Amino acid sequence: MMMEKEFTLPSPGHSLSPNVNEPEVSTAAKPVSIKRTRRREILLAYACLAPSLLIFGLFLFYPLLKSVYLSLFLTDPQGRVAEFVGFDNFREILASDMFYTSFGNTLLFIVLTVPTGMAAAILLAALTHNKLKGMKIFRFIFSLPMAVSVGTGSMIWMILYHPTLGILNYFLTLLGTQPVQWLTDPKWAMISVALMTVWMNLGFNYILMLSGMQGVSEDIYDSTKIDGSGPLRTFFRITMPLISPTLFFTSVVSVIGAFQAFGQINILTKGGPMNSTNVMVFNIYQDAFVNFRFGIGSAQALILFAIILLLTVFQFKFVEKKVHYQ
Amino acid sequence: MNMRLMPKSFIYIALLLGSLAVLFPLLYTLSTSLMSEAESAVYPPPLLPEAVNLSNFAKVIDTIPVLTFIGNSLVVSIAIMLGQIVTASLAAYAFAFLRFPGKTLLFSLFLATMMIPWEVIMIPNYLTVKNLNWLDTYQGLIIPFLATAFGTFLLRQTFLQLPKELFEAARVDGCGHVRVFLSMVLPLSIPGIATLGVYSFLNNWNMYLWPLLTTNRVEMRTVQIGIGMLQFEEMNSWNLILSGVLLLLLPSLLLLALGLKPLVRGITAGALKG
Numbered sequence: 001m002m003m004e005k006e007f008t009l010p011s012p013g014h015s016l017s018p019n020v021n022e023p024e025v026s027t028a029a030k031p032v033s034i035k036r037t038r039r040r041e042i043l044l045a046y047a048c049l050a051p052s053l054l055i056f057g058l059f060l061f062y063p064l065l066k067s068v069y070l071s072l073f074l075t076d077p078q079g080r081v082a083e084f085v086g087f088d089n090f091r092e093i094l095a096s097d098m099f100y101t102s103f104g105n106t107l108l109f110i111v112l113t114v115p116t117g118m119a120a121a122i123l124l125a126a127l128t129h130n131k132l133k134g135m136k137i138f139r140f141i142f143s144l145p146m147a148v149s150v151g152t153g154s155m156i157w158m159i160l161y162h163p164t165l166g167i168l169n170y171f172l173t174l175l176g177t178q179p180v181q182w183l184t185d186p187k188w189a190m191i192s193v194a195l196m197t198v199w200m201n202l203g204f205n206y207i208l209m210l211s212g213m214q215g216v217s218e219d220i221y222d223s224t225k226i227d228g229s230g231p232l233r234t235f236f237r238i239t240m241p242l243i244s245p246t247l248f249f250t251s252v253v254s255v256i257g258a259f260q261a262f263g264q265i266n267i268l269t270k271g272g273p274m275n276s277t278n279v280m281v282f283n284i285y286q287d288a289f290v291n292f293r294f295g296i297g298s299a300q301a302l303i304l305f306a307i308i309l310l311l312t313v314f315q316f317k318f319v320e321k322k323v324h325y326q
Numbered sequence: 327m328n329m330r331l332m333p334k335s336f337i338y339i340a341l342l343l344g345s346l347a348v349l350f351p352l353l354y355t356l357s358t359s360l361m362s363e364a365e366s367a368v369y370p371p372p373l374l375p376e377a378v379n380l381s382n383f384a385k386v387i388d389t390i391p392v393l394t395f396i397g398n399s400l401v402v403s404i405a406i407m408l409g410q411i412v413t414a415s416l417a418a419y420a421f422a423f424l425r426f427p428g429k430t431l432l433f434s435l436f437l438a439t440m441m442i443p444w445e446v447i448m449i450p451n452y453l454t455v456k457n458l459n460w461l462d463t464y465q466g467l468i469i470p471f472l473a474t475a476f477g478t479f480l481l482r483q484t485f486l487q488l489p490k491e492l493f494e495a496a497r498v499d500g501c502g503h504v505r506v507f508l509s510m511v512l513p514l515s516i517p518g519i520a521t522l523g524v525y526s527f528l529n530n531w532n533m534y535l536w537p538l539l540t541t542n543r544v545e546m547r548t549v550q551i552g553i554g555m556l557q558f559e560e561m562n563s564w565n566l567i568l569s570g571v572l573l574l575l576l577p578s579l580l581l582l583a584l585g586l587k588p589l590v591r592g593i594t595a596g597a598l599k600g
Binding site: 041042044045046048049051052053054055056058059060062063064066067070079123124127128130132138139140141142143144145146147148149150151152153155156157158159160164165166167170199202203207210211214256259260262263266267281284285288289294297298301302304305308309312 | 334337338340341344345348349351352354355358367369370371412413414416417419420424425426427429432435436439441442443444445446447448449450451452453454456469470471472473474475478503528531532534535538539549550551553554556557564567568570571574575578579581582583586589590591
């Protein structure tokens with residue numbers, strides 16, 4: 001995985017301790033004090049890690065185990081374990097139509113948001129990756145959606161999507177097209193939520209793409225220019241392969257992010273109309289926090305985890321082979 | 327794309343069209359938030375207000391406790407941001423500069439935490455916070471997020487890029503780890519720390535599901551959840567809803583304006599280049 005590639009552990013040479021080069025032990029002049037320094041360094045290291053480990057332990061590792069535990073039980077509305085049911089929760093989920101509906105909706109949401117979101121970000125990053133005047137302003141504009149959160153963004157788009165008075169339908173009538181029931185027509189609801197999501201994610205995707213392009217050396221462009229390569233050819237043959245690590249990173253992050261989309265759906269459609277936007281996380285939320293079926297909710301969350309994990313492993317195994325690391 | 331080979335006018339036209347598409351929802355928000363109620367209800371919708379009308383903002387503040395929401399979000403986001411900087415920089419120092427047994431194992435453990443999706447641990451975390459009686463409290467909103475693997479990696483990467491000779495010299499001169507950390511490593515890593523700060527602040531400011539689950543009292547709601555109240559209270563006055571949206575957007579817009587540069591640079595340096 002890409003992160004691992006660069007976050008490999010430092011060689012002992014990185015250590016600041018004065019006794020990096022082991023021979024001190026043989027000098028035997030002050031073995032006690034060296035041992036003490038060594039012990040103090042170890043203590044210090046654990047003390048430095050303690051706060052992070054404490055939080056991870058309480059709010060990551062423990063709940064992960066607890067999720068597995070809960071998924072095997074029925075719970076009362078307080079979240080107290082009522083009855084051991086083994087894998088019945090999983091069986092019930094896999095036998096319910098709602099699970100497959102929400103899974104299908106999630107896949108549709110990914111297909112609608114990830115490629116379009118990345119394409120838009122690449123295009124804008126490519127346009128602003130040059131040394132013309134005013135680029136700073138354009139870069140700021142294209143990063144702006146990053147400051148827009150899911151709560152505020154959803155409110156804005158809810159008004160834009162208003163079926164009779166909304167400005168998007170007004171534009172459509174200007175173009176001579178029929179108005180669209182953006183959020184209330186089952187055919188359109190997912191597309192509308194996806195469109196809003198692409199806009200909201202644009203800022204972060206754009207920053208990632210721009211960073212990637214800025215990492216490519218200028219010399220490469222200069223030499224292609226001398227070779228007489230046109231802009232499109234240069235883009236597809238040179239830029240795209242060189243930023244492929246960024247593209248890969250963005251695709252992984254986007255897919256995982258799309259699996260976890262919740263806020264815009266809760267605000268804009270509440271999973272409707274006719275469950276057309278009921279994605280997996282929304283379904284988990286409904287089961288656990290509306291119907292208080294924590295066992296079923298935990299089991300679903302674990303299934304979601306397994307799907308994300310499989311997909312990420314797949315991305316690393318097959319897609320990353322095509323990635324060009326410099 | 328090697329845009330230098332294209333005519334400048336073409337690039338600028340494309341950029342203007344792109345900006346218009348990206349900015350339109352925000353410009354519409356700004357414009358409508360300045361309209362009077364009558365104006366915002368007209369069809370076809372006017373694009374610009376007749377006169378600049380700032381009374382909406384006062385009205386929103388009267389209708390829903392916008393300032394309380396902003397205050398809550400600020401307290402939570404700043405506390406998490408500072409906490410993450412402290413925990414991540416300490417852990418990053420240990421991983422970058424200290425030798426101790428179990429380092430590889432602990433580092434892999436940190437890496438693994440990035441793979442755990444929030445949804446999986448959300449239900450037990452909710453139950454934990456509920457059992458601790460932390461629903462509707464700041465600690466319930468803050469403490470679960472005080473440590474971050476991503477931040478630890480980012481800062482470790484920053485620390486490793488600092489000139490080693492400097493610290494070795496300091497150590498030889500008898501300068502302890504604590505002093506090296508506080509008076510050399512931290513000040514030299516300010517760009518990386520700023521990146522983590524901006525990233526973490528924006529992320530936590532935008533948090534939705536956790537505050538939705540753990541807060542019920544209006545006084546404890548954060549911006550993202552509070553904004554929904556406008557929808558119910560003033561459903562027909564778009565000018566009011568969008569004024570509220572704009573008020574709630576301002577802090578993060580301001581931070582992005584200040585923090586964009588370190589953010590772009592930090593992501594390049596820390597997270598993507600191998």
